[in-house]
Amino acid sequence: MRYRVLAVVAAAITLSAVVATTAPSSKAAGHTLTVWLQVDAQNGWPELVAAANNAFENSHNGWKVNIQYQQWNDHLQKFDATIAGNDTPDVIEMGNTDMTAYMAAGEFANLGPYKSSFDNSAKWLGGLKASSTFDGKLYGVPYYAGSRVITYRTDLFKKAGFAKPPKSMAQFQRELVKVGKMQSHVKGFAPMYVGGEDWFTALGWVFDYGGSIAHKSHGKWVGTLASKKSLAGLRRFKAFFRATQPRSSARLDGTNPFPYTVFSQGRTAANYGPAWYTCCTGKKYAKVVGQFVMPSHTKGKPIPGFLGGSDLAVPIQSNSQAQARAWIADFTSTANEKALQKKGNIPNATSLLGNSVNERAAARSWFVPQAKHWINVQTGNILKTFLAQFLTGNLSVKKAAQVADANIAQTLNEP
Amino acid sequence: MTGRRIAGGSVPYLLVLPVVLVLAAILGYPIYYLVKLSLQKYGLLELVQHHGEYIGLDNFRTVLHDPVFWHVLLRTVVFTAVNVGLTMVLGTLGALLLVRVSTWVRLLLTTGLVLVWAMPPVVAVQVWSWMTNSENGVLNYILTDVLHVGNYFQHNWYETTFSQYSMVTSLVVWGAIPFVTITVYAALSQVPHELVEAAQIDGARAWRIFKDVTLTVLMPVPMLLTSLSIIWDFGVFTQPYLLIGPGQQTTSNYLMSTYLYFEGFGKSDFGIGAAISILMLAIVAALSVVYVRRMLRVGEEA
Amino acid sequence: MSGRRARGRLGWNALGIVIFVVLVFPVFWMLSTSLKDNDQISSFTPTWFPRHPTLQHFEDAIHRQYFWTDVGNSAIVVLATVAIALVLSFLAAIALAKYGFSGRKLFIVLVIGIQMLPQAGLIIPLYIVLAGRHQVNTLTGVILVYLTFALPFCVWTLRGFVLGIPKELEEAAMVDGSTRLGAFVRILLPLVAPGLVATAVFAFITSWNEFIFANTLLHSGNKQTITVWLSFLYGGNRFVDWGQIMAASTLIAIPVVIFFLLVQRRISFGLTTGAVKG
Numbered sequence: 001m002r003y004r005v006l007a008v009v010a011a012a013i014t015l016s017a018v019v020a021t022t023a024p025s026s027k028a029a030g031h032t033l034t035v036w037l038q039v040d041a042q043n044g045w046p047e048l049v050a051a052a053n054n055a056f057e058n059s060h061n062g063w064k065v066n067i068q069y070q071q072w073n074d075h076l077q078k079f080d081a082t083i084a085g086n087d088t089p090d091v092i093e094m095g096n097t098d099m100t101a102y103m104a105a106g107e108f109a110n111l112g113p114y115k116s117s118f119d120n121s122a123k124w125l126g127g128l129k130a131s132s133t134f135d136g137k138l139y140g141v142p143y144y145a146g147s148r149v150i151t152y153r154t155d156l157f158k159k160a161g162f163a164k165p166p167k168s169m170a171q172f173q174r175e176l177v178k179v180g181k182m183q184s185h186v187k188g189f190a191p192m193y194v195g196g197e198d199w200f201t202a203l204g205w206v207f208d209y210g211g212s213i214a215h216k217s218h219g220k221w222v223g224t225l226a227s228k229k230s231l232a233g234l235r236r237f238k239a240f241f242r243a244t245q246p247r248s249s250a251r252l253d254g255t256n257p258f259p260y261t262v263f264s265q266g267r268t269a270a271n272y273g274p275a276w277y278t279c280c281t282g283k284k285y286a287k288v289v290g291q292f293v294m295p296s297h298t299k300g301k302p303i304p305g306f307l308g309g310s311d312l313a314v315p316i317q318s319n320s321q322a323q324a325r326a327w328i329a330d331f332t333s334t335a336n337e338k339a340l341q342k343k344g345n346i347p348n349a350t351s352l353l354g355n356s357v358n359e360r361a362a363a364r365s366w367f368v369p370q371a372k373h374w375i376n377v378q379t380g381n382i383l384k385t386f387l388a389q390f391l392t393g394n395l396s397v398k399k400a401a402q403v404a405d406a407n408i409a410q411t412l413n414e415p
Numbered sequence: 416m417t418g419r420r421i422a423g424g425s426v427p428y429l430l431v432l433p434v435v436l437v438l439a440a441i442l443g444y445p446i447y448y449l450v451k452l453s454l455q456k457y458g459l460l461e462l463v464q465h466h467g468e469y470i471g472l473d474n475f476r477t478v479l480h481d482p483v484f485w486h487v488l489l490r491t492v493v494f495t496a497v498n499v500g501l502t503m504v505l506g507t508l509g510a511l512l513l514v515r516v517s518t519w520v521r522l523l524l525t526t527g528l529v530l531v532w533a534m535p536p537v538v539a540v541q542v543w544s545w546m547t548n549s550e551n552g553v554l555n556y557i558l559t560d561v562l563h564v565g566n567y568f569q570h571n572w573y574e575t576t577f578s579q580y581s582m583v584t585s586l587v588v589w590g591a592i593p594f595v596t597i598t599v600y601a602a603l604s605q606v607p608h609e610l611v612e613a614a615q616i617d618g619a620r621a622w623r624i625f626k627d628v629t630l631t632v633l634m635p636v637p638m639l640l641t642s643l644s645i646i647w648d649f650g651v652f653t654q655p656y657l658l659i660g661p662g663q664q665t666t667s668n669y670l671m672s673t674y675l676y677f678e679g680f681g682k683s684d685f686g687i688g689a690a691i692s693i694l695m696l697a698i699v700a701a702l703s704v705v706y707v708r709r710m711l712r713v714g715e716e717a
Numbered sequence: 718m719s720g721r722r723a724r725g726r727l728g729w730n731a732l733g734i735v736i737f738v739v740l741v742f743p744v745f746w747m748l749s750t751s752l753k754d755n756d757q758i759s760s761f762t763p764t765w766f767p768r769h770p771t772l773q774h775f776e777d778a779i780h781r782q783y784f785w786t787d788v789g790n791s792a793i794v795v796l797a798t799v800a801i802a803l804v805l806s807f808l809a810a811i812a813l814a815k816y817g818f819s820g821r822k823l824f825i826v827l828v829i830g831i832q833m834l835p836q837a838g839l840i841i842p843l844y845i846v847l848a849g850r851h852q853v854n855t856l857t858g859v860i861l862v863y864l865t866f867a868l869p870f871c872v873w874t875l876r877g878f879v880l881g882i883p884k885e886l887e888e889a890a891m892v893d894g895s896t897r898l899g900a901f902v903r904i905l906l907p908l909v910a911p912g913l914v915a916t917a918v919f920a921f922i923t924s925w926n927e928f929i930f931a932n933t934l935l936h937s938g939n940k941q942t943i944t945v946w947l948s949f950l951y952g953g954n955r956f957v958d959w960g961q962i963m964a965a966s967t968l969i970a971i972p973v974v975i976f977f978l979l980v981q982r983r984i985s986f987g988l989t990t991g992a993v994k995g
Binding site: 077080 | 756760761840841847848849932933948949956
């Protein structure tokens with residue numbers, strides 16, 4: 001009998017709890033603009049975010065900005081969940097390689113009619129603008145970019161007799177080998193340290209020799225890593241890698257350990273990576289760190305560097321698109337872009353470009369194929385596997401490239 | 416203890432109602448939606464439009480015809496068998512050890528087991544990652560400079576799939592042992608001493624005593640632990656995902672859970688993801704049905 | 718104690734100590750790293766003990782944005798999940814153990830079956846359900862999800878306990894003239910207590926350590942749980958501060974360790990008795 005009472009009471013409590021939590025909560029007074037930015041902003045320039053928020057809130061009475069920081073390894077899965085739940089942010093930062101798939105799916109609002117409301121839009125960097133454009137329409141606003149440079153130990157190079165940055169890849173390789181011999185007494189020393197699987201680095205060689213990753217032919221994607229020019233670049237990369245790097249880094253992708261960690265332990269004289277590597281090269285070498293543009297195999301030119309970067313887009317599900325555009329305009333204002341530049345980034349317009357190493361390296365750049373499913377090639381780690389295969393000697397360069405081409409074509413051609 | 420099933424009218428239904436309500440409210444629609452998704456073509460475009468295209472069992476056909484699925488399944492089955500086996504054997508041996516040591520050592524070991532059990536998986540992964548990294552990880556240091564078992568200088572433990580999964584297995588088993596050891600140990604202390612002593616007087620050897628007396632009394636416990644371990648290890652996600660790394664997951668080193676995550680949701684192909692989910696559920700159910708049936712029978716007979 | 722037995726004991730003790738060292742080594746390594754300064758951490762050759770122990774990493778972790786807020790969030794989620802799971806699963810366990818009613822077998826199958834669902838596959842469908850009820854980015858949404866995944870195990874374990882209660886005791890109490898509920902409280906609750914503790918521990922661990930759903934459902938820094946907070950220390954950051962990660966990890970593991978040490982003896986009894994009863 002008592003069980004019965006107990007049971008009814010418990011059932012009642014649960015029912016009311018379930019109902020209470022499922023009743024729609026009252027909306028907070030005023031409006032909120034939800035913005036998804038990556039943690040780079042949180043760690044690198046939070047004051048710029050705050051400045052943009054202030055500017056926006058001052059000109060939009062009753063509005064608050066809610067910044068929700070995201071991480072690179074799962075922000076797209078989280079974004080997909082919000083699309084499914086009709087719960088998307090009003091503004092989202094997308095990596096430039098992430099954009100195409102979502103533009104093709106019609107996820108972003110067309111910003112073309114409002115282009116003039118964004119500072120310097122007439123002079124946007126070609127690479128970033130291309131990543132925000134699909135079918136001729138504009139779906140994103142370039143935010144910032146970054147290229148790749150050589151971060152090196154000025155003291156070691158000087159000691160080896162090289163006062164000025166090398167002018168060609170061959171010269172650079174010779175210098176690295178000499179520095180390596182000079183430091184051979186240091187356990188585990190390698191003249192240069194880059195993860196072998198870091199395709200952002202390796203594929204620069206492909207483009208330097210006039211090759212490419214894939215192109216569209218008769219409406220179908222075809223992998224071109226096994227083309228003559230691409231193979232020439234890859235073979236040169238393999239030779240360069242073998243001459244200057246430890247065998248053990250063939251299977252590393254540059255995230256564990258970070259190349260700059262190896263640098264800070266004094267076990268390498270050079271990294272090839274984003275310009276912000278100088279943040280983390282260690283206290284010991286703070287005074288002897290320098291940067292220069294990685295040279296091409298052709299004397300006097302820079303090797304094409306991967307132009308990384310982010311765009312800001314407005315999901316079509318947003319009910320506050322006008323406000324979203326206004327916030328983006330505040331965040332990419334000329335003043336903010338110049339501030340981003342001071343932090344070592346490349347600003348979003350050619351009219352703002354300065355003469356830093358990072359910006360000079362961007363003079364020659366390469367980018368991934370503008371394919372709907374390109375992001376799946378990245379997620380499927382096809383390129384990493386490809387590089388590991390020929391760097392470790394498991395497959396010849398040509399065979400590995402053929403396998404990669406097949407995988408890329410299969411992924412890109414999926415309906 | 417014999418069960419006495421009372422026919423209690425509406426009482427049992429009321430008692431069960433809260434749980435049923437919560438489970439139905441939270442999982443009801445998702446399970447229905449998952450089944451629906453598995454029968455649809457549903458990519459990014461369909462996600463944005465909130466509308467998929469019915470294609471019947473095509474998703475299932477695609478997955479089952481994909482050799483990758485079968486390789487991944489095999490790998491997961493082997494992985495599960497190895498992990499469950501190691502966990503149960505080492506865990507039980509640990510419990511037997513606990514019986515034989517002095518009290519203070521037992522206290523030490525139990526404290527150690529609790530410390531290990533309490534470590535959140537995401538934390539344990541970070542520690543493993545740090546210990547096993549090729550550049551200055553302590554594992555390589557111990558093997559090379561302390562134990563002198565070989566030259567593991569800058570050895571990359573994540574180079575081959577087998578090596579990667581050795582690392583993952585060591586992490587998973589390490590974290591799973593405390594639960595087994597502590598439970599089995601407590602169960603051991605419930606084995607009637609008289610029975611053991613009687614068998615010892617009879618001259619039976621330790622192994623026979625263990626088999627005939629101890630194991631028989633204990634039987635429900637390993638049953639429960641094994642079936643739970645199978646279910647958990649088959650679907651384990653956090654450790655392989657984080658330890659091998661999101662950036663290193665490929666068709667040659669997926670487990671079912673990461674395969675589901677990357678091929679389904681990583682590539683924004685939700686129909687395929689749903690199909691794989693349902694297949695996974697069916698497989699786990701099939702793998703554990705033997706144990707679950709045994710457990711149910713033991714419970715009902717009680 | 719005879720000489721032979723003493724020597725035998727010594728052997729086992731030695732083995733026990735070796736195993737202790739190997740078992741606990743990762744925990745030791747975590748602690749040791751958290752106290753080392755950055756130069757020693759990134760040094761090429763690992764060293765066992767911190768040369769100049771420092772609490773800097775702990776300070777950095779605690780002062781990092783949202784640390785205390787997110788600890789509080791985790792605490793709320795865990796306490797709510799454990800409390801509600803205990804009550805609800807206990808009631809259901811009584812029904813399963815003591816009553817015969819049609820649909821019993823179905824309920825049991827449901828309880829076992831839910832534990833086999835692949836969680837990764839449910840992320841999006843669950844998100845849709847919760848978003849529809851405005852429970853995304855709220856702690857109640859997370860509590861509901863955790864409850865759902867904890868209840869089956871809790872119901873199953875408690876069923877075993879209630880099954881193990883001798884009816885004679887209950888009847889003996891009733892002969893005294895007390896009501897059924899009175900008998901229950903006075904006599905049976907202490908017997909079921911270990912089971913309740915075991916259930917509480919399980920719900921506690923799974924909720925405190927959970928990551929996937931907390932990460933998907935909680936967007937704002939001030940709403941996230943501590944495991945999500947931790948992921949920001951190593952996920953895609955430009956500079957990975959291992960010292961801080963280890964210090965933060967230590968801090969996060971502490972509540973669970975304390976909880977465990979408090980209830981430890983009860984757990985072992987609890988799980989086994991429940992398990993033996995099936």
